[in-house]
Amino acid sequence: MSVDIMKDIMNLSKNRGFVFQNSEIYGGLANTWDYGPLGSELKNNIKKAWWKFFIQDREDMVGLDAAILMNPRVWEASGHVSNFNDPLVDCKECKERFRADHLVEKTLNIPTANLTLKELNDLIQEKDDIVCPSCGKRNFTPARTFNLMFKTHQGVIETDKNIIYMRPETAQGIFVNFKNVLNSSRKKVPFGIGQIGKAFRNEITPGNFIFRTREFEQMEIEFFVEPGTELEWHEKWMEASKIFFTKILGIKEENLQFREHDPKELAHYANKTVDIEYKFPFGWGELEGIASRTNFDLSRHSEFSNEQLNYHDSKTGNTYIPYVIEPSFGADRTFLTVLIDAYTVETLPDGKERTVLKFAKNIAPVQIAVFPLKKNEPSIVNQSREIIKMLQKKFTVAYDDTAAIGKLYRRQDEIGTPYCITVDFDTVEKDQKVTVRNRDTMEQERIAIKDLPAYFEKEFEVEW
Ligand SMILES: [Zn+2]
The missing domain is CATH 3.30.40.230 (Herpes Virus-1)
Structure with missing residues (x-):
């Protein structure tokens, strides 16, 4: 894959409504991008899949949604004021x-x-x-x-005394809420807190489309463990992350690698960090960092705040400051990875080319498209609408009648829609069956309307 692929993907992103340049009519704002109608669907689907897999489906995880603005003392304790x-x-x-x-x-x-x-x-x-x-x-x-922190002022007077920062990471919102979560959720160590949210870094050299931007979205987990068990948990989080990328998001395993940080690269408090990297057209790049951060953050906040952020184990009677494993994902980078990994240009038997985004079915922005064979035929249109109504409860369904069927298929291929349904005269006059066309194989089969929900439920099932 060459760098030209990036250009093609950026063009497709703009033309199909995945990603737009921010403030474009004013000449843009450097390295800032907006997600369009399909992009916001795809990004939401990635975030939902992450939340479900790492938080809702696990008994040892809970979620949090902390504010972007925080007491500036947080950033003194975390080291960001002096070291970032x-x-x-x-x-x-x-x-x-x-x-x-x-x-x-x-x-x-x-x-x-x-x-x-x-x-x-x-x-x-x-x-x-x-x-x-x-x-x-x-x-x-x-x-x-x-x-690298973005500064602003809270309140009406702009002095050094009321400087606050746009958070450079979501992690600290988790650490400062450790006791609140512990007391309200009754969780016991080992357990973790996950959060999705925006963070801001005034990078000197951002770039590579949405890979490195100054405003970005993180999906972060702080997983609290008993000291001495952290490396074992680090291993488990690497495994879970791999399942998420390959099985849930459908990213090809050969395009991923684990890269362990060399001791020289490690932060002084960390005892192991492994990055999961993706083979981008511009080289290997970090998708997720999994860091074993010891008790650095909770200790620092215990020192700087009025609260001892420790944990009492009622079974052993020990009280300690938990160690932390931090799997930290970039939502925008994951989006870019999903887009690049899905991007395929195929030559068909008739010699023509087709561009297709082979997204994992569960995260495709549109899951099923419904076409009426004839857009002015009320019985066909009404039947199409009814099918949409039936499938919408479970799936993201779109209606399109703005071109001939062949062209509609190509359009849906280009935005990665896994299935297209065509309603024709036979459907309404004869058999109550529709043509279902598969994005990847391009094969078509006739399926009874009443069987569609069960059919798609099976097709969209995620197994791992
Ligand atoms: Zn120069």
Whole structure:
């Protein structure tokens, strides 16, 4: 798969209403995107599938929906105020701005995660082969740190005293509610809290369509365990994540890999992190990080707040601060992955090409499309409407009569609709049967209208 595929997918996204450039009529806003009618359906279906699989279907999980704005002390405790920085340099010639660590890493091919700002600066000054990727010159400002949190002010007066932040991760909303959830839900460790929500990072170099954006949506879990059992649980969360990606979302296993963080890459408090990566057209990229974060966050909040965020095990009599496994998913990245993985261009026996999105059936934005063979024939139209009404209770169903059947099939293929139903004269005059056409095999079969709900229930069943 080449980078051209990205262009094709971006075009299809715009033309079919999956993803639009944000504020496009004003020239857009850099790296900001909006989900269109089909995109919002697909994204919702991904989030619903995640919520069901990881939260509703498990006895050891509960959900949460915390606010984006939080007491600024949260971000002092979490380390984001002092440590959530990127080193930034400007090219004095062309005014482009770069991540100093990326510049060094790319040119010298060395890991930079643990280099200080001074070390980065020294390298940029000393090494002549570090040049501006845009203009090729060597005239950089000194590297300086840049905090990635978006700031705003709460209340009418804009002073340093009322600065608040747009959350850079949803995780902290979970940690600060640990006691509330524990007391209200009566859960016992091991148990976890999951949340889906927006987060904001003022990235210096976002890009690759919706892969890295400044406003993004996370699907995060904090799973609390007894110290000493965390690596065992880390393993279980890797397995569960793999099932989610391959069985629930239908992503091809050969396009996924687990990549364990090298000790140099690990945050100082983490004792294991594994990323699940997808083979994007632009290279391997992180889809989900599964981090074993020890008791870092709960300990810090215990230190900074008025609450001891510990857990009393009534069986053993021990009181401890739980360790945490954090599976953290990007909703937008998962969306992009589902789109890319489903994108297929096939050559048909007659030599013609067809573009088809082979989404897992359960997450397709439209699941069943119904076509009347003749749009001016009341009996056919009425019968089509009745079928829609019957199937709508369980499935997402669309009606289309704006073209000939062959063209309607192609259109539904391009948006990934698994099944099309055609209602014709035989349906209403003879047999009460319809033609059901399968997106992937393109095979057609006649099925009695009364059997349709049972037929589709079986076809849309998810097995794992
Ligand atoms: Zn330059």
